[in-house]
Amino acid sequence: MTASPALSTPRLATPDLLRSVFRQHAAGVAVITASDGSRGSRPVGFTATSLVSVSAEPPMLSFGIGLGSSSWPAVSEAAHVGVHILGEHQQELAATFARSGADRFAAPTAWREGPEGVPVLDGALAWLVCRIVARVPAGDHRIVIAEAVVGDRAEEGRPLLYHQGRFNALRD
């Protein structure tokens, strides 16, 4: 393996170059949920590969959301969101929450109303209900920064991964 992109002929960064660079990057898979207050507390949610831990004290995380996302109107108004780290057994759930047009909370999705009225999905490796503290403009997306309020995690489990446009898992 001789992965050594030529420094002598770098390419100007375009949306296509950024996309091809990040196709080399692997990420864990999460589902973000919220309650849509403007539509009778209808649950909304989407699959995110941009979840990261940000701060230990206070405990904070962030994720990105596109301004064109069907969940953005609710997330733009919500005080709280649900954050779920998916296991490798939840590939179908991840696909459901990435598919447009589907009723993402219909069976077989298992969920219930959790703290602060936030939809909490069953079976994730870990979940948190978080209070949104900022929605930072960044091009065609917003970076949502949120402080963890309450949550729990499974004792064990293997995470679902995303790489080169498809789901994957850990080797070891």
Add this chain to the structure above:
Amino acid sequence: MTASPALSTPRLATPDLLRSVFRQHAAGVAVITASDGSRGSRPVGFTATSLVSVSAEPPMLSFGIGLGSSSWPAVSEAAHVGVHILGEHQQELAATFARSGADRFAAPTAWREGPEGVPVLDGALAWLVCRIVARVPAGDHRIVIAEAVVGDRAEEGRPLLYHQGRFNALRD
């Protein structure tokens, strides 16, 4: 496998809970570099598991950095940073850039000065030189938002991963 954290007994979010939740999360591994203008353009850099693509148009990304990081003084002043997505063959490099006290740019680290004077590491799956557009306060960290300027990627390669406190790789 019955990963189903009890919704009935959620725990109040503490730094420890956030840490244990994110131990379930897997992430790709990157090295961020910069030139320390205040110290004769000395190269600085650190291993990051918080790199995410943020916006397509314009092409933007983000990463987190702790205020206690040895690289923060340089990153707080730098106009540009280097972003490198590491391959599974670069575990030693990732460890070097996470180790305190080491001269991270001494041999066997292979690097050279790239566009905008940014240190560019050899052998990564992809690299970008980015212009910093914001350093957003978030607890004990800053979220650095940067716009990609120039870069390149290898045609193929397998990413290095981090999970449960150790390096890992993709299964498939």
